[in-house]
Amino acid sequence: MQLTSLFTLLGAATLAASQSSNVTTGALGDARPVRNNPVIGETWVATFDSSAVKGTVKAVAHTVGINYTIDVTGLAADKGPYKYHVHLRAVPESGNCTETGGHLDSYVRGDSPPCVSAQPQTCEVGDLSGKYGTVAGPDVKKEFNDPYTALNIIQLGYIGTRRIVFHDASSARIACATLKKVEAVASQG
Numbered sequence: 001m002q003l004t005s006l007f008t009l010l011g012a013a014t015l016a017a018s019q020s021s022n023v024t025t026g027a028l029g030d031a032r033p034v035r036n037n038p039v040i041g042e043t044w045v046a047t048f049d050s051s052a053v054k055g056t057v058k059a060v061a062h063t064v065g066i067n068y069t070i071d072v073t074g075l076a077a078d079k080g081p082y083k084y085h086v087h088l089r090a091v092p093e094s095g096n097c098t099e100t101g102g103h104l105d106s107y108v109r110g111d112s113p114p115c116v117s118a119q120p121q122t123c124e125v126g127d128l129s130g131k132y133g134t135v136a137g138p139d140v141k142k143e144f145n146d147p148y149t150a151l152n153i154i155q156l157g158y159i160g161t162r163r164i165v166f167h168d169a170s171s172a173r174i175a176c177a178t179l180k181k182v183e184a185v186a187s188q189g
């Protein structure tokens, strides 16, 4: 190999390192892919039934992380784009989504500066729209796999019984719903 091309290579490596080193990541480092979901196919669903949003966000345990399906209608076309996250606290009786608290942030990153979607491992674990894109109304059908959320309760990034919250373009929390486990239907003999 010629010396000049070696220097070119070194230069490129240094540039790549400096570019990734100033992408904000968690205080506990980058999120690690989840490979120990106990039951592949285990399904949890958050059901929305308000004037702001109707439909479901489904989470299915995959061999790596979770497959999500967002299938909702009714998002006001002029209030988007909409963000959606996994939030930590319970939806109160009143339905007031402010009380669902902050995002699932297992690696302690915080939501500022905004996450770089090209490096989803550096994002807050619960910042699903930061990683996979915001959605626009009125009707949404979107599927993606997130390697960093889990349906193993001992795992960082566990989402069981947590809340999915939609935010409009002003960041107002327009709807929230709790993920509930779908019990496998016993096969009929």
Ligand SMILES: *[C@@H]1O[C@H](CO)[C@@H](O)[C@H](O)[C@H]1NC(C)=O
Pocket: 018, 019, 022
């Ligand atoms: C990352 O750091 C480099 C070197 O300090 C700087 O030139 C670049 O603008 C920074 N990138 C961002 C996105 O802040």
Ligand SMILES: *[C@@H]1O[C@H](CO)[C@@H](O)[C@H](O)[C@H]1NC(C)=O
Pocket: 040, 041, 060, 061, 062, 063, 067, 145
């Ligand atoms: C997750 O999604 C991938 C890609 O669509 C698919 O191949 C896989 O079967 C899904 N896993 C489950 C458990 O549904």
Ligand SMILES: *[C@@H]1O[C@H](CO)[C@@H](O)[C@H](O)[C@H]1NC(C)=O
Pocket: 096, 097, 098, 099
């Ligand atoms: C929702 O809860 C927040 C925080 O507890 C409170 O500040 C706000 O006034 C509540 N909104 C309504 C409509 O009750």
Ligand SMILES: [Cu+2]
Pocket: 084, 085, 086, 087, 103, 165, 167
């Ligand atoms: Cu949120």
